[in-house]
Amino acid sequence: MAGLLLSPTEKVFIVHGVQDDHRSDGRTNIDYRPMELETNVVSHATGSSRLRLANTDILVGVKTEIDVPTPEKPDLGKIEFYVDCSANAAPQFEGRGGEQLAIGIAKLMQAAYHSSDAFDLKQLCIFEGKQCWKIYVDILILECGGNLCDAVSMAVKAALFNTKLPSVKAALMDGGNIDLQLSDDPYDAKSLDIGTAPLLVTLCKIGDKCVVDPSAEEESCSVISVVVGVTGNPSSYSTEENVSDSAKESKFTTIEMVGSGSVAPKTLKDAMNQGMVAAKLLDKALGEALLRERQETQVKTKKHSYGFLR
């Protein structure tokens, strides 16, 4: 997304490579670069995660607040996304430079989470019509190495997986107002049900084919990319087996084109199929990693945070 200068011959090389299903670093068109994930990195956030995909570095913090639900949807909570592009990521993000990109990603995330198949807002309801949880998801882009949307969506899902809402101990009715008493015990909290939370997959159209996880160089070779949001499979995120089959099925929750080009109908269909396959693989790998980390935390009582030291 950031402007990168490439010579015409370098572009020819990349385009031919995609055609050949063999990219500059040996990956095929549906391979992702290795990722690194850590949750619970920000101690004062309700949930947080950090994801590093090659050179793309994303930090997500989740904060919760008690809010009043909208009158039209009294039984639903709220979720809001905010993206901030650090000027450390790219020089053009300085000042208000990254605003357009940030708003674009936030809108995409909002659209992907909008469906009730993707994220059930009913679980954020505390007292119908009166009070609900509002979740603020703050996404910080620390480094930009291509494929921001995918990395952001995965980091968000990991951060929501890590989020625990405190349980309500007592509610005092005082006329029309409700006074809530929340539990102080950090272990007396419930996790969010995020199994079906969507992941975004960017399919970058290079030549006639589409690739997932484009590097910054590959991104500058393509004029248009298709971003699809695909719901996850809850069975990857819990050890329990009682998941209904309808929830297991992946569905598209958003489809968006980014860029100035156009796509032929057949290419779009192929891209969506490829996106569905990639999203399933991503979702499974993410679930495995998160469960593995949870297990590790349970074994060791005091977890040592790795954070940014490398």
Added chain:
Amino acid sequence: MTSHVKIRLASERVNHSVPTNRELPRFYTPGEVVTGMEDFMRGHGTYASDDCLKASVAGVMQKVNKLICVRPLKNRYVGEIGDVVVGRVLEVQQRRWKVETNSRLDSVLQLSSVNLPGGELRRRSAEDEQMMRKHLQEGDLISAEVQSVFSDGSLSLHTRSLKYGKLSQGILMKVFPSLIKRRKNHFHNLPCGISVIIGNNGYIWISPPEQNNLVEEEKDEIVNVEVQCISRSDRETMARVRNCIAALVASKMLLDDTSIMFAYEESLKYDNVKELLDPEAMLDVAFLTQHRINNVLEE
């Protein structure tokens, strides 16, 4: 078969350091006291405060007689005359091109220091000035030699030899300039059939071998070479070389033709090139390469 997606946890992070048999120098962090003031001279990367010399960058100390310098690990390229560099043309200006070479200031390639098509040396006419964008345009990659260094540290380049000039198809890698080993020759045709230009500025150009025959003769022919498809096997070898260099860089090992070739040979045990993106495989390749380099040094 490796899977398409791999997510590792921060706790499974691989430490890329490779043991060497040489003693590691002391590493100074910014603000750390290097030495007392008494008869030492303050060099680059140091500053004086409270009667002590302190490091202003993170790096290792170098001492020449009484002069104390701290050489940073990560820095911009500091050019020297005669260095081979790989750079990207940023701008076409009056009688010169601005070239990005990873140094603090953009370098300059004068119209008078390039070989124009047609061969023999001649005065640059006004037509040549108008044709500059035909010759090199924005975004083009070039290999060049440092002709002189201006007083502000910016470089003046020249491409007055057949081995320098515009680069066609290939992969550009950016590494720290401090990892490049200074050699007599920076143009290598590796035995695996790939040519590599290891620029002193930390830019490495990996290209298929035909590219070296590219002599500026007929303009049509050059255009042909530029859009030719590269064979699958060449592409695989290039990707493997690229991943090997990435593995060596992750372990902070010096790059020259020997270390790249050793790494390439060690990497052959991984059949699939993309397996080399895995941090464990990268460490393994770097470790085996270091082992072979140690063996060669002992002999």
